[in-house]
Structures are given as structure tokens and as C-alpha cells.
Amino acid sequence: MRAADITAFGLPVELAEPHAPVVLFDKVNLAFDDKTILRDVTFSVRAGHTKIFLGASGAGKSTILKLMLGLLKPDSGTIWVLGHRVDQMTETQMMGVRHHMGMVFQEGALFDSFSVGENVGYKLYEETSMPLEDVRKRVEEVLGFVGLAEYVDRPPSALSGGQRRRVAIARAMAARPTLLLYDEPTTGLDPMTCLSVDTEIVKLRDLEHVTSILVTHQLRDAFFIATHQAQRTASGEMALVPASEEKIEEADFVMIREGSIAFEGSAGDLRTTTDPYLRTFLS
Numbered sequence: 001m002r003a004a005d006i007t008a009f010g011l012p013v014e015l016a017e018p019h020a021p022v023v024l025f026d027k028v029n030l031a032f033d034d035k036t037i038l039r040d041v042t043f044s045v046r047a048g049h050t051k052i053f054l055g056a057s058g059a060g061k062s063t064i065l066k067l068m069l070g071l072l073k074p075d076s077g078t079i080w081v082l083g084h085r086v087d088q089m090t091e092t093q094m095m096g097v098r099h100h101m102g103m104v105f106q107e108g109a110l111f112d113s114f115s116v117g118e119n120v121g122y123k124l125y126e127e128t129s130m131p132l133e134d135v136r137k138r139v140e141e142v143l144g145f146v147g148l149a150e151y152v153d154r155p156p157s158a159l160s161g162g163q164r165r166r167v168a169i170a171r172a173m174a175a176r177p178t179l180l181l182y183d184e185p186t187t188g189l190d191p192m193t194c195l196s197v198d199t200e201i202v203k204l205r206d207l208e209h210v211t212s213i214l215v216t217h218q219l220r221d222a223f224f225i226a227t228h229q230a231q232r233t234a235s236g237e238m239a240l241v242p243a244s245e246e247k248i249e250e251a252d253f254v255m256i257r258e259g260s261i262a263f264e265g266s267a268g269d270l271r272t273t274t275d276p277y278l279r280t281f282l283s
Contacts, residue, residue, distance in 0.1 A: 020083060022047050022179055022211045023068060028077035028087075030063065037063050038074070039259045047178075048250065050205060050212045052222045054281070055256035061215040064256075065181050068213070069103065070094035082178060099127065102172030102210075106184035110156040110164055110171075116143070117152040120171045128175070142170040146200050162193030169200050173208065180204060182214045186221050198224045199240055206230040207238065219282065226251035226267040255281070 021044035030038040038060045045051045053061045066072045067079055070086050079087040084097050110119045121139040124130050130138075143149045146166040156164060165185060172180055182201065186194040198221050204210045206229050216222055229243040243251075253270045255263035255278060263270065263278055273279065 021045055021080065022082060023051075023213065024078075024080040025064070025067075026078045026080075028067065028074045028079060030060075030067070030072065030074050036259050038067075041077070041256075041259075041261060043252075043254060043261065043264060045211060045213060045252075046250075047211055048205070048209055050214065050225065050251040052226065052251060052253050053213070053215045053256060054217065054219070054222060054253060056281075057217070059256040060259045061256050062183055065103075065183055065213070065215060068181065069098060069101065099175070100178045102175070102177035102180040104165075104168050104172050104180065104182045104185050106187040110167060112156055115153050115155060116148070116159070116167055119156065119167060120152075120174050122171065123175045138174055139170075142174050143167075145173070145203070146170045160193070162189055162196055165189065165193075165197050166200055169197070169204070173204055173210070176208075177210060179211045179213070182212065182216075184216055184218075185214070186216065186218055191220075194218070194221055195224070197221075198228075199230075201225055202228050202240065203230045203238060207232070222253065223267055226253070 023045040025041050025043050028038055028041045041064070043051070053064060055061050063072065067074060068081050068086070070089060074087055078085060082097055082100055086094060086097060089097070111122070114122070117136070117139045120142060121135045124135045124138060140149060140152060143152055146169055148163060148166055148170065151159065151163070156167065159167065185201070186197050189197065201212060201214070202225055205212045214222070214225065227243050227248055228240055229247045230238055230240055233239050248268070249266055251267060253263065253265060253267065254261055257277065263273065263275065270278070
């Protein structure tokens with residue numbers, strides 16, 4: 001893999017080479033003072049696939065997302081994201097890579113002083129020269145995708161917790177990212193609302209062809225996303241169906257334990273593991 005050139009504005013002129021991993025961690029180590037956060041972490045994520053990170057609180061799951069975003073730098077090892085070696089990049093260069101990434105935080109992180117539409121279009125307003133009329137069209141399109149088109153001019157305070165989370169997903173997808181990162185996107189939500197958020201994640205992956213990386217401690221959500229797929233019916237409607245065996249194999253589970261990878265494999269591999277620690281976690 002080679003890094004693409006970076007323009008004077010920090011934006012990459014090309015992304016990863018065909019068939020190259022969208023994300024690659026190679027023997028990544030990170031410690032804060034005397035506390036080891038990540039130890040020899042190595043994994044890759046292929047285009048259009050899903051990587052699901054599980055583990056106890058403090059295991060290092062969210063730290064992996066911060067390293068991808070360039071918010072932290074590793075002590076050693078290499079990190080490639082979208083064809084760029086991000087562990088050596090400056091903040092200005094990282095802005096170019098982040099332009100092709102979307103992030104959904106567990107709290108939604110919406111601006112209460114903006115309307116729903118202004119929240120969703122924020123990145124397009126601030127980081128592109130797209131005409132305002134085109135931004136509005138894109139905002140309405142993505143809000144329609146998550147089933148919230150009628151809320152475009154309402155304040156976030158008018159939304160439920162689940163709706164706010166779906167608006168956050170719409171905002172993350174507005175700029176048509178290649179890679180979407182989800183950090184505990186269903187935390188604090190009731191089961192039915194979690195299901196609606198999980199469905200949006202599946203739709204984005206399968207209908208918008210977005211590579212997905214999910215950090216969660218919710219096994220129910222993780223297995224739902226891994227074992228379902230979205231498809232268009234003949235009438236153009238979206239249908240959620242059980243995933244084919246091939247599709248299930250495109251979702252990898254990674255168990256982080258005390259900063260190291262304790263397991264990596266498919267949903268079936270995880271369900272049938274005999275490892276005592278993993279069995280305890282699954283129970």
C-alpha cells in the first residue's frame with residue numbers, strides 16, 4: 001500500500017488503491033504513563049465489510065477509533081486509513097483523510113442551537129463549496145434515508161433519544177463518506193430504538209456501500225448487524241432480511257481484552273468459541 005498525495009489544502013487526491021484494506025493496524029502499541037492501552041494490535045478492514053469491536057469498559061475499543069481519526073498517535077506500529085499512513089500525518093493532512101470519514105458518537109453530539117437540517121448539513125456548509133440549494137437537497141435526502149425528513153426544520157430538542165441518534169447517522173453520511181465509525185451508537189436506548197439504529201447501520205453498509213467499524217458492548221446489536229442485510233425490492237422499497245452466509249462472513253468480530261486482541265472471527269466463530277473468557281462475556 002502507498003500513501004496518496006496530499007494537496008495544499010490537506011485533502012487527498014486519491015484514496016486507497018483497489019483491493020487494499022480500508023484500514024490497517026500493524027503492531028500498534030499505546031501507553032499512557034505506565035498504563036498500557038493497546039499492545040501489538042494488528043487487524044485490517046476490507047472495503048464494504050464490517051468490523052465490530054467488543055470488550056469490557058477500558059479495554060481500548062474507543063482508543064482504536066481515536067487512532068484512526070488521528071486524535072491520538074501510537075507509541076509504535078503503523079496505521080493506514082483510506083490509503084494514508086495516518087500515524088505520521090500532521091493535523092492539516094489528517095483533515096483531508098477525515099473528509100472521507102464519518103463518526104457517530106454515543107451521545108449524538110448535535111448542536112442544540114441549530115435546526116436538524118443545519119446539523120446534518122454542517123460538514124457540507126463548513127468544508128465544501130457546494131451551493132446552498134444542493135446542500136439542502138442532500139440534507140433532505142439523507143434525512144429521508146433515516147426516516148426523519150419531516151424534522152428538517154425542527155430543533156434537536158424536539159427529538160427523542162433514538163431520533164437524535166438517527167440524525168447523527170444522517171449527519172455522518174451527508175458528505176458520502178467511504179468509512180463510518182460508530183462509538184457505542186445504541187448506549188442508553190431502549191431495545192426497540194436500538195433496533196431502529198441498528199437497521200440504519202445495516203442500510204448504510206449495504207445500500208450506500210459504506211465500510212463500517214462499530215465499537216459496542218451490546219452483543220444483541222452486534223449480532224443483529226452481522227446477521228442481517230438490507231436490499232431493495234422490485235418496487236424500490238428497502239427490505240431487511242437475514243444475511244446470506246457470504247454476507248455474514250463480511251462481518252468480523254474483534255474482542256479486545258486488556259489492550260490486546262483476544263479473538264477475531266465471524267459471528268459463528270464467536271458463538272462456538274470455547275475460550276472461558278469469551279464464554280463469560282457472551283453469557
